Amino acid sequence: MAAKPSIPKGTRDFSPIEMAKRNYIFNTIRDVYHLYGFQQIETPAMETLSTLMGKYGEEGDKLLFKIQNSGDYFSGITDEELLSRNAARLASKFCEKGLRYDLTVPFARYVVMHRDEITFPFKRYQIQPVWRADRPQKGRYREFYQCDADVVGSDSLLNEVELMQIVDTVFSRFGVRVCIKINNRKILSGIAEIIGEADKIVDITVAIDKLDKIGLDNVNAELCEKGISEEAIAKLQPIILLSGTNAEKLETLKKVLAGSETGMKGVEESEFILGALEKMGLKNEIELDLTLARGLNYYTGAIFEVKALDVQIGSITGGGRYDNLTGVFGMSGVSGVGISFGADRIFDVLNQLDLYPREAVNGTELLFVNFGEKEAAYAMGMLTKVRAAGIRAELYPDASKMKKQMSYANAKRVPFVAIVGENEMNEGKATLKNMETGEQSLASVEEIIAALCRGE
Amino acid sequence: MAAKPSIPKGTRDFSPIEMAKRNYIFNTIRDVYHLYGFQQIETPAMETLSTLMGKYGEEGDKLLFKIQNSGDYFSGITDEELLSRNAARLASKFCEKGLRYDLTVPFARYVVMHRDEITFPFKRYQIQPVWRADRPQKGRYREFYQCDADVVGSDSLLNEVELMQIVDTVFSRFGVRVCIKINNRKILSGIAEIIGEADKIVDITVAIDKLDKIGLDNVNAELCEKGISEEAIAKLQPIILLSGTNAEKLETLKKVLAGSETGMKGVEESEFILGALEKMGLKNEIELDLTLARGLNYYTGAIFEVKALDVQIGSITGGGRYDNLTGVFGMSGVSGVGISFGADRIFDVLNQLDLYPREAVNGTELLFVNFGEKEAAYAMGMLTKVRAAGIRAELYPDASKMKKQMSYANAKRVPFVAIVGENEMNEGKATLKNMETGEQSLASVEEIIAALCRGE
DSSP: OOSOOOOOTTOOOBOHHHHHHHHHHHHHHHHHHHHTTOEEOBOOSEEEHHHHTTSSHHHHHHTOOEEEOSSOTTTTOOHHHHHHTOHHHHHHHHEEEEEOSOSHHHHHHHHHHTTTTOOSSEEEEEEEEEEOOOOOBTTBOSEEEEEEEEEESOOOTHHHHHHHHHHHHHHHHHTOOEEEEEEEHHHHHHHHHHHTOGGGHHHHHHHHHTHHHHHHHHHHHHHHHTTOOHHHHHHHHHHHTOOSSHHHHHHHHHHHTTTOHHHHHHHHHHHHHHHHHHHHOOSSEEEEOTTOOTTTTTEEEEEEEEEESSSOOSOSEEEEEESOTTGGGTOOOOOEEEEEEOHHHHHHHHHHHTOOOHHHHOOOOEEEOOOSHHHHHHHHHHHHHHHHTTOOEEEOSSOOOHHHHHHHHHHTTOSEEEEOOHHHHHHTOEEEEETTTOOEEEEOHHHHHHHHHHHO | OOSOOOOOTTOOOBOHHHHHHHHHHHHHHHHHHHHTTOEEOBOOSEEEHHHHTTSSHHHHHHTOOEEEOSSOTTTTOOHHHHHHTOHHHHHHHHEEEEEOSOSHHHHHHHHHHTTTTOOSSEEEEEEEEEEOOOOOBTTBOSEEEEEEEEEESOOOTHHHHHHHHHHHHHHHHHTOOEEEEEEEHHHHHHHHHHHTOGGGHHHHHHHHHTHHHHHHHHHHHHHHHTTOOHHHHHHHHHHHTOOSSHHHHHHHHHHHTTTOHHHHHHHHHHHHHHHHHHHHOOSSEEEEOTTOOTTTTTEEEEEEEEEESSSOOSOSEEEEEESOTTGGGTOOOOOEEEEEEOHHHHHHHHHHHTOOOHHHHOOOOEEEOOOSHHHHHHHHHHHHHHHHTTOOEEEOSSOOOHHHHHHHHHHTTOSEEEEOOHHHHHHTOEEEEETTTOOEEEEOHHHHHHHHHHHO
16 A cells, blocks of 8 residues: 555656746647637547547557456457457457547547537647657657648648748747758659659658768769669759759749649649748748658658757657548548647747746745644735735744744745734735845835736 | 547547647646646556556556566466466566556655655645546546645645635636535544444435435434434434534534544644634635545545536545555655646536636637638738737638638638738738628738727
């Protein structure tokens, strides 16, 4: 009974200060989503296994947390099956439900189930935890939050433009300098088409990505090693050496991809998105980057990724356009585009750059010291008025030693302390102490309220 | 593959409008918790089964959702054990983790694990879902949110006082009239002591509760049936007939319980709490109610419950003081007091009374109609300025038929629509339409911003 308790590996408790920081992140993202007309939904933690299985590949199926059926989960299973000890097959008999693995599949399921209530285009966001039975390691958890926004039921590129504006606004509000990278699946397909090596797209992007590090000759050698023909490599040269402004890159691509309808469509889409964003004036740089190939099997148009400029860390946000979100659930024709902010990495970035605004992380603004029953009763009266003014305030509940009460104030980083003793009570005031400067002065409750409102 | 998807029974999807309402509830509660110096924590959805098992009684153990171990969960189990098909015993071999059943046990576990980081008294709140494999029925779900606040590590009754102020403030902000009922376990123990029937406390409170409905004679008859002696019933008469103001009730109790130290302590505590609250001036009524016996095995001091006055529904908030929160995890001496708001019932109450403030539930405030690429580009420029002013606004992403775009505005309950066609572009303005009144006028972007800010 008395063994020291623990939590499952790969999971975390969030302390008050961590929660304050996380809430600052989620609230900032949420506010910007709202500004752009996105609406929140929530789906249950548990989905039926038939909803989840087969959606994340064979590896994904293994990483689903499965929930054992209640009651007699052995019924309907023969002795022979039991003794086969086939863990995977029997799991589907023991378990009908699993924990959600991402927010995309539940969203697709939601769209299909609620298609008659939804007005399309549907701009939805969702901020909820997901669970994966991954091997836990530094920075990888078995429970973590995703914060996704998607627009489904509209093919307009204005959605892509707005999502990039959202990314720009969110990171501006955080005070984090980022580079937004954009690519287009159709450009990559066009390249593959032109050089006649459709299946080598990933090899090509990986090699191009190394240009700065290993130089052109080595990139070409690597492409050759991967079995790409000399003729194709020759055609690839302008793309490997692609540089300059986004407009210059697009001009080069137009020449190279002239023979590919798909490729030209990708160029046109990118031109529209980048052009509109230039007109709006983003605060962060946006760069056409052909080496961006994330989720290549999933995305069908624009692909996005965000890198922090001042912290060494992987992508902190990503997304793209996809076709046929809901086809797997029998509803066709629903395409969409979405982004997902990586909350855990953003948390690390803001921590490293120390960018949490004080007022977002601070809790209690004023603590009344407790000297005993009479003083406490008096303080409670003041407290009611202070709180009515919207100031977060506490009375230390016990008449403990002053030192203990001050430690409490320090531990909670309370910026102001109010002291009410015999003298103060006689004057109808309190001594207000600024915990940072150490200054203190006798103040009425109105003066306290005014001082704290100024202090913000 | 194409079967219509569904969600596990007893679980729910929350639509945008439901989410807006739920967020209004959670945010109101959260704001008041902050005002009183409470800090948020979060714990993982999954806890080890050793943390959860044995904490909720035998019935509770059965209602835990258990998560099947990853990999080969059969290892270490003999054929004989398998063929025994003992679902409960084998569950503890197949599963090491379960979903949290409430927020109290994870909180106790948190306090023990983080005891060295926590500064006591610890005022924590937690708003997270919990899961129970209950038989689903109307109003009872297998996944639902709890929003708990507790103060641990302080015996001061000021904590009880503040929790009642929190309850009063939250329901005032909601605009819901409530009656706060308060009792004290020590008073109930005192009564049992005086009449010498310690184990009959529940029977007694149940019978007393029926006084209004069945009358004194029938109450006494019921007590007799339950095996309570005539002498005890005679002593109970002043308690059954207890009426008047809280002060009058306390006076009567002081006489009846004079012989019980525990009982008198309960009276004294209640007197302090009610006295302090009277001085603060609550907006809602508070009533000493001896029939309140919720969680009797758990609570050791004050017991609270809140009833809505204008809606027929069970208790919408409850709580009380308990001893030894963490003893089961080997850490003694941590007593506390807490409350829990019933979010689902509060949702129903606010729905029935139609009390959601418009601004809390509304999303997009302004929709730009899309007439085509040129007009959309123009609108995007205005949109950027409107959003920079903090107004939630959208441009319909496709140049669809006007009727479709207006249906979208109506479905999302957008109060203002901006129309930008040839004329408007020439004038550098937009036609602003108030969707409620139907009024429309030509307005510059500055005028639009001013109109929408006034509209709030």
